[in-house]
Amino acid sequence: MLAGRLLDGTGVQPQADVAIRIAGGRIESIESADASPPDHASHMVDLRKWWVMPGLIDAHMHLWGLTPGEVVPADFESRLASAQQQATALLHAGFATVRDLGSPITPWIRDSARDNPPTAPRVLAAHVGLTGARGPWLIPQPSWWEARVVRGAASAGEAVRRLHDEGVDVVKIGASTGPGAEGFGDIPTLTVREIRAVCDAAHGLGLPVAAHAIGSEAVRRCVVGGVDTIEHGYGLSNDVCELVAASDAWIVPTLRTRAVRASPEARATAREQMDTLRRGEAAGIRYAAGTDSVGDAFTLHGPGNALEVELMGRVLSPDAALAAGTREAARMLGVDGETGTLAVGKCADLIAVPEDPRKDLSVLQRVAFVMRSGQLVRSDVSAGNG
Numbered sequence: 001m002l003a004g005r006l007l008d009g010t011g012v013q014p015q016a017d018v019a020i021r022i023a024g025g026r027i028e029s030i031e032s033a034d035a036s037p038p039d040h041a042s043h044m045v046d047l048r049k050w051w052v053m054p055g056l057i058d059a060h061m062h063l064w065g066l067t068p069g070e071v072v073p074a075d076f077e078s079r080l081a082s083a084q085q086q087a088t089a090l091l092h093a094g095f096a097t098v099r100d101l102g103s104p105i106t107p108w109i110r111d112s113a114r115d116n117p118p119t120a121p122r123v124l125a126a127h128v129g130l131t132g133a134r135g136p137w138l139i140p141q142p143s144w145w146e147a148r149v150v151r152g153a154a155s156a157g158e159a160v161r162r163l164h165d166e167g168v169d170v171v172k173i174g175a176s177t178g179p180g181a182e183g184f185g186d187i188p189t190l191t192v193r194e195i196r197a198v199c200d201a202a203h204g205l206g207l208p209v210a211a212h213a214i215g216s217e218a219v220r221r222c223v224v225g226g227v228d229t230i231e232h233g234y235g236l237s238n239d240v241c242e243l244v245a246a247s248d249a250w251i252v253p254t255l256r257t258r259a260v261r262a263s264p265e266a267r268a269t270a271r272e273q274m275d276t277l278r279r280g281e282a283a284g285i286r287y288a289a290g291t292d293s294v295g296d297a298f299t300l301h302g303p304g305n306a307l308e309v310e311l312m313g314r315v316l317s318p319d320a321a322l323a324a325g326t327r328e329a330a331r332m333l334g335v336d337g338e339t340g341t342l343a344v345g346k347c348a349d350l351i352a353v354p355e356d357p358r359k360d361l362s363v364l365q366r367v368a369f370v371m372r373s374g375q376l377v378r379s380d381v382s383a384g385n386g
């Protein structure tokens with residue numbers, strides 16, 4: 001493959017005119033095109049007019065298999081078919097890896113993608129979440145969201161072992177109140193003891209813990225309890241920002257889902273999210289990009305998921321925002337040995353965009369070429385002018 005500009009995602013300056021050799025789904029060599037004899041010219045992918053970079057990561061989303069206009073969930077088979085289409089749309093938009101933080105459908109998508117990389121991103125799945133008995137998480141069925149109640153530390157350990165047996169990649173907990181009439185609440189739903197019991201059990205089984213947590217007290221409990229990733233994580237005092245920054249925890253700010261809505265509540269939440277991101281960045285918190293998209297009319301799965309990186313770039317530097325959607329997200333998810341940067345030995349998960357994404361992060365919504373694990377997913381590069 002010939003790349004006009006290579007932004008390998010490691011943070012170094014872009015390289016011009018690069019030859020990338022791929023074998024067995026992995027990157028075999030990256031060298032100057034001048035130094036690389038054109039021995040495979042007949043089947044060489046020509047991206048000389050394009051910017052080549054690592055495949056994107058959405059570190060917080062949900063494949064619920066929604067279809068437009070649906071108000072109650074369809075049967076499982078219909079949802080599975082719809083979720084499969086959404087997963088394919090994400091891959092075509094350049095997402096090589098996604099983490100689903102709550103959907104009973106997603107383990108099926110994950111398992112079928114393992115054998116057939118061009119049909120879906122690499123998927124890390126939480127299956128169903130755990131929450132405390134308090135607050136409106138437990139929406140009457142039928143619901144897109146499913147959660148199990150944890151009451152006390154013993155119950156937490158048991159719930160984690162069951163999820164482990166069901167094959168989850170990550171344990172999701174709802175640590176502050178769930179969706180109500182005016183959005184999510186900031187009332188804690190689990191005690192530090194319960195959170196610690198979840199984390200101890202999960203870590204003992206090699207699983208990370210992701211916590212939905214909004215507001216200072218819920219996030220403080222998560223950090224003290226040993227949570228690995230804090231989802232949403234806004235409405236934080238400066239003291240709690242410092243606490244997160246000093247811990248091993250990451251925050252996934254999930255900006256897209258509020259930014260695309262016009263209601264006064266959504267606008268107020270979006271402002272609060274940006275304010276916390278600004279103060280958290282100053283405190284030194286580590287961030288990864290995740291949209292909380294669910295595939296509804298506001299948050300269709302596809303090119304729009306890349307809006308998250310652009311929104312993060314309104315506070316973070318362009319380089320830091322890009323890293324949040326690639327290298328840093330891969331580190332957070334523990335898949336940085338496979339993806340997140342383009343380097344010899346890693347999976348050939350790569351995309352091409354028409355311009356320097358550092359100058360305009362919106363080009364991430366105009367991905368024209370996608371390769372996952374060395375397999376061609378999509379190529380519209382002949383039509384573009386690069």
Ligand SMILES: [Zn+2]
Pocket residue numbers: 060061062101292
């Ligand atoms: Zn979510």
